[in-house]
Amino acid sequence: MSRPLLVAWSGGKDAAQALERLRADPAWRVAGLLTSVTVPYDRISIHGVRRSILHAQARALGLPLFEAELPVQADNATYEASFAAALAQASTSEPGLDAIAFGDLFLADVRAYREALLARLGWHGVFPLWGEDTRRLAQAFIARGHRAILCCVDTRQLDATFRGRDYDAALLADLPAGCDPCGENGEFHTCVHGGPLFAQPIELARGEHVLREQRFAYVDLVDTSSTSPPR
Numbered sequence: 001m002s003r004p005l006l007v008a009w010s011g012g013k014d015a016a017q018a019l020e021r022l023r024a025d026p027a028w029r030v031a032g033l034l035t036s037v038t039v040p041y042d043r044i045s046i047h048g049v050r051r052s053i054l055h056a057q058a059r060a061l062g063l064p065l066f067e068a069e070l071p072v073q074a075d076n077a078t079y080e081a082s083f084a085a086a087l088a089q090a091s092t093s094e095p096g097l098d099a100i101a102f103g104d105l106f107l108a109d110v111r112a113y114r115e116a117l118l119a120r121l122g123w124h125g126v127f128p129l130w131g132e133d134t135r136r137l138a139q140a141f142i143a144r145g146h147r148a149i150l151c152c153v154d155t156r157q158l159d160a161t162f163r164g165r166d167y168d169a170a171l172l173a174d175l176p177a178g179c180d181p182c183g184e185n186g187e188f189h190t191c192v193h194g195g196p197l198f199a200q201p202i203e204l205a206r207g208e209h210v211l212r213e214q215r216f217a218y219v220d221l222v223d224t225s226s227t228s229p230p231r
Contacts, residue, residue, distance in 0.1 A: 002029040005099035005126060006066070006090055009033035011049050011057055012190040013141055013148045013167060014103030014129065014182060019061070020144075020197055021128040022101055028126070031094045032064040034086055036079070039069045047189045048152050048210075048218045053202065056223055060198040066090045084121050101126040105134055105184045135172075138181035142168055146195035149204060150188045153217045157187040160217035164206045191221055201225075 005028050007019045022028045035054055036045040044054055058065040068086040070079060091097045100118070104111050104127055114125050129137065141148075148167040153160055158179055165171050167190050172181055179187050194201030207220035 002026060003099065004029050004031040004094050004097045005101055006030075006032050006034045006087075006097070007063075008100055008102045009035045009054075009057075009065075010103070010189070011035070011044050011047055011054055011192065012103075012151075013146065013192055014105065014184075016103075016146060016148075016192045016195070016197060017137060017141055018101050018103040018128050022126075023197075025128070028101075030063060031097055032066055032090055033058055033061070034066045034068065034083075034090065034100060036068045036070055036083070038072060038074075040072050045070055046152070047191065048216075049191045049221060050223070053191065053193075053204070053221060053223050056202045056225065057192065057198075060200055060202060062199060064093070080117060083117070087121060087123060098123050099126055101128055103129055105129055105137070105182060106131060107184060134180050134182040134184060138172055139169075142172075144196055146192060146197070147201065148190040148192045149206070149219075149221060151191040151219060151221055152189040154186050154188065155211075155215055155217050157185065160209075160211070162188060163209065163217045164219040193221075 007015060007030055009015045022030055037051055038045045042051045043049060066086045066089055068082040070082055100123060102114060102125060118125050150163050150165050150167060153163040193204050202223055203225045205222045205224045207222045210218045
């Protein structure tokens with residue numbers, strides 16, 4: 001019998017690949033998505049993607065969504081309390097739910113932090129992509145027809161001109177030496193808007209460019225799908 005679990009959903013490609021891997025694994029049944037949202041901005045934390053797009057992703061994936069709501073510049077204690085509250089909410093809707101999957105690839109300190117936090121909360125983590133070659137993962141993501149856009153670039157690691165670009169073979173070829181093809185070192189973040197996991201694609205337009213903290217270059221993605229609800 002398959003066990004239920006959540007997928008930590010950033011809205012990006014690694015979370016999508018983790019979801020795809022788990023949906024193909026008979027040992028697991030994905031019971032929902034969990035996302036951190038910065039409430040005053042109404043956007044996915046770190047990625048800067050609008051909450052309305054997050055909800056469109058969840059609808060297209062056919063999964064319930066649980067949100068950990070955060071203030072601007074939340075400290076670690078605030079993040080952990082909000083994360084714990086979202087897990088508790090999810091567990092009330094699904095008996096036996098005590099696992100959450102992450103799309104982490106190789107950052108051992110991040111994984112150790114997640115596992116320690118989850119252990120304190122009586123949960124445990126699942127890491128379906130851990131240790132895999134990131135170039136092969138990137139190429140497989142594109143080959144399977146997933147569609148994503150670079151929504152944020154760390155300009156200390158990658159030129160701002162990469163923001164807003166499609167995550168495709170041409171982008172992989174243009175990445176400078178030393179830049180991880182999956183952006184695992186924080187070089188960039190992505191927003192997935194179509195592909196084999198989605199019941200229907202989300203049509204996104206590129207809007208305003210914003211630089212935050214004199215470092216992080218964002219593009220404001222806007223859902224132009226005819227079926228999207230008013231914002």
